[in-house]
Amino acid sequence: MLGVIAISLILQILAGLFLILVVLLHSGKGGGLSDMFGGGAGLSGGTSMEKTLDKITVVTAIVFGLNTFWLAWKWT
Numbered sequence: 388m389l390g391v392i393a394i395s396l397i398l399q400i401l402a403g404l405f406l407i408l409v410v411l412l413h414s415g416k417g418g419g420l421s422d423m424f425g426g427g428a429g430l431s432g433g434t435s436m437e438k439t440l441d442k443i444t445v446v447t448a449i450v451f452g453l454n455t456f457w458l459a460w461k462w463t
Contacts, residue, residue: 402451
């Protein structure tokens with residue numbers, strides 16, 4: 388059981404770091420880091436990149452949230 392918790396802790400750390408990175412890539416009101424990678428380049432590229440980035444952010448947040456609840460349940 389200790390090995391599963393260790394793997395879950397590693398997943399939690401990686402998901403947290405990846406979530407921070409993905410949120411920083413989003414463009415805000417004045418543009419963000421995603422502009423550096425072509426996020427605001429034109430009509431076709433910017434919107435599809437933002438939609439993909441939104442989906443990645445949601446999936447990462449769900450993984451992070453579910454893993455948090457699982458760790459809280461199993462930590463005792």
